[in-house]
Amino acid sequence: MTSEWNKHERLHALRAVDTMTALLSVPAGRGAAGRLVVGRVLSGVLEALVDGDLEEEAERAEAAVRSLTDTDMASEAATRNWIVRTLRSRSDESNGDLFVGERGWVDPVEHDVWALLALGPLARRIRLWSTTLKRAAPDLGATIGVRAHQVRHWASGNSVPSPLHREALARSLGVHPAWLAAERDHSADVDLYLYDGRCPCGSEAGFTRGPVGGRGFGDVGPGGGVAWCNGCGQPLLPAGQATLLALPLMRETAPPDRWPASMDFRAVYVRDDRDLAAPWPHGLWCPGDTTRERGPVRVPGPLTEPPRTPPAPPAGAVRPRVPAPRRRAGKPGPVPKGGVERTGVEKIQAFVQWVGGGRRLTGKGHLKIADARALIEALDTGDVWNPVEHGYQHKTRSSIEMHHLQRLLTWTTAAGILHVDGDFLLPVNDSLRLTDHLPALQRALADALVDVALIVLWWPLVLSPLSERNELEHALTVMWRQLGNADGPVPASALGDAVWDAIGKGAYGEDLFADPKGAEQAMRRDLPSVLQLCQDVGLVHLRDGNPAPTPFGRSRRWAYA
Known part of the structure; x- marks a missing residue:
């Protein structure tokens, strides 16, 4: 496994993120059928990441989906963070395998997947739509009035278009300008996959109902069935209030009763041997088997109209900080004087x-x-x-x-x-x-301590429990109880003992981690980094690595609900 994916693999990863964030943003997608589809899409990304066995990766994906919490689905950013955590955990596990040499090393920093997952909705949207419509950067740039490298900067998240360039880009892609408005830069395009009572192909041929597909997956509870359009074969999930949620397709064309057991985990199947390379709706969801696929794909109907709902603001504990509107830079400040001792x-x-x-x-x-x-x-x-x-x-x-x-x-x-x-x-x-x-x-x-720590702790090869927000907040609470009761420095090892006792065991003494020893070692490895961050903002003094609370630190309360 190399750090570079081909064009097909990169596009598959982008579409997977787009699909999962859309599904998990609506109640119907969070139900049994929606989660099943999320698990199947995720399994395809895991397979490509570690070059693993698809059936094994499907089991891991289903376990990851079962662990989803309301916080993980609170916003577009929250869902992307969950996807990143899941893929990093799988890559760490693969790299630690004794037989990793047979598959290849998943680089924890340089692999393409991390850059793709770091893309915001706007950059991902530009890449998906331009690729689907077969519009290259030089072509788009010529119609907009900018050079190709500027379009590539937008598609890489290095910069954002100006209001005038947003409108020109929308016209060039054939979409309504509101879809590229700045206020939608941080929200998933759920509206793109919701339809009012009929298929996006416009057919009036009606629907055929059935299970999601695959033995063992038909019984997903009330409303868990899928409706296939009799006109184009697109599967859609009833989303309530006479709306339908378009579902992704996989490459198998045989119905589930003909699948071998090893294929039961595939995503929604296609009825009547439909051609996945056909125009929308199949073309947008499915990249096809090869990177040489050509042919026009029409713009989906909802994209030519204004979005039906305003963008949902980022919510929950993972709320991203939205910067002020872009403006011209002012006068830079002076270079700090050297030779001055500073806290x-x-x-x-x-x-x-x-x-x-x-x-x-x-x-x-x-x-x-x-x-x-x-x-x-x-x-x-x-x-x-x-x-x-x-x-x-x-x-x-x-x-x-x-x-x-x-x-x-x-x-x-x-x-x-x-x-x-x-x-x-x-x-x-x-x-x-x-x-x-x-x-x-x-x-x-000090208010930003948790956010900074989560960023800093993402880089190690083996992630520790402290790279999870809930566990980090719990660990800080435990640490501050220990520091608040001490008159002087507290040994870092004692803090590590207290933190592990609090987060490593359940209420009845059971292990909460699949690899307790490895999780504890990773936590103790990352604890000094957390203490260094605390010292950065004057919460503690470190003496030979052992923290002592400052007066400012004692005034802070680290009790997280």
């Missing part, structure tokens, strides 16, 4: 002041290398320029290699003080005022 909060304060009204970034959205070098010297971040390892000097080529400086950037963006807008790092609204009042800045940063 963690003061370093973040100096970093925000350096950004000032805005700083230009690289095309990939990173700090420019010259700016990064000046900052690590002025702020004494602890990063090493051109580090020497094993007697060999490595040339620093990107600011993302400067991990301590990147942590300062993560603090400011996760706390909603700065945000990346295209190739600029800009302040959010009046956030620069926070830098004039250090206690207010410190409180704002």
Whole structure:
């Protein structure tokens, strides 16, 4: 398994995310039949990720779907986070397999899947629609009045179109401009898959009812059956109030009673040997067997009309921080003075002041290398320029290699003080005022501790329980009880014991993790990173790695419901 997927695999992953977020955004999709389809779509992504056996991956996918909570389905971002966690867990398990060499290594950072999953709805939408309609970036750019690389930036999430470019892009794709409005950039396009009482092909031929398909999956409860259009064969799930939810198709064309047992987990089957390469609705859902498939696919009817509902705002514990509308950068701030000893909060304060009204970034959205070098010297971040390892000097080529400086950037963006807008790092609204009042800045940063920790803890190869929001919040509560009752530093090992006792066992002493020993080791590995983040914002002092609460830390309450 290489880090690069072919065009077909990348498109399949994008469509899978699009399908699962749409299904899990409506009540009908969260029912037994909808979850069954989500499991089947997810199994295809898992199979491609680890080059595994589809039947085995289907069992893992069904287990992951059973673990879904209301929080996981609270928003588009929440669903994507659940998909990322599921795929990272599977890749970690595969990489730890003794026989991984037979399949290949799933790179925890460079594999294509992580970049694809990081795409927001707008970038994913542009890629899906342009590919489905066979519109390449040079073609789209020529009709819009921009160069091809600008279209590619939009499709990669590196920048967003201006209002005028959004309208031109909508016209070029043949869709209603409201579908590309800025307020829909953070919401799943559920409306695209909902139809009022009839198939999107427009046929009046009626429907044939039946089970989702596959032995063992027919009994999914009341309303769990599928309606197949007698005109085009598209399967749809009754979604209540005379609406239908279009379902994805897989490649098998034989009905379930002819399938071998190994195919029972496939997604909704196609009746009457329909051609999956036909125009909508099949063309949008199914990429087909090869990457050489050609032919026109018409724009779905709902896309030519305004969306029926306003975009749902991000909700729940995973609410993303929506930046202010894009605006021109102001005057950048001064470079911090070097040789000044600063606390963690003061370093973040100096970093925000350096950004000032805005700083230009690289095309990939990173700090420019010259700016990064000046900052690590002025702020004494602890990063090493051109580090020497094993007697060999490595040339620093990107600011993302400067991990301590990147942590300062993560603090400011996760706390909603700065945000990346295209190739600029800009302040959010009046956030620069926070830098004039250090206690207010410190409180704002402390409020973002959980969000920052979740970002920082995503990078290790083996994820720990602390990479889950609920477990991290529980761990912080336990840690603060221990610190609040202590007069001096608390050994980090004792904190680790207390945290594991709280999150590793159930109410009756049963293990809560499939690999308790591995989960505990990963938790203890990541605990120092959490403590370092606490020190960044003055919640604790670390003495030889052992934390002692500060007066500010004692004033905080870490009790999460």
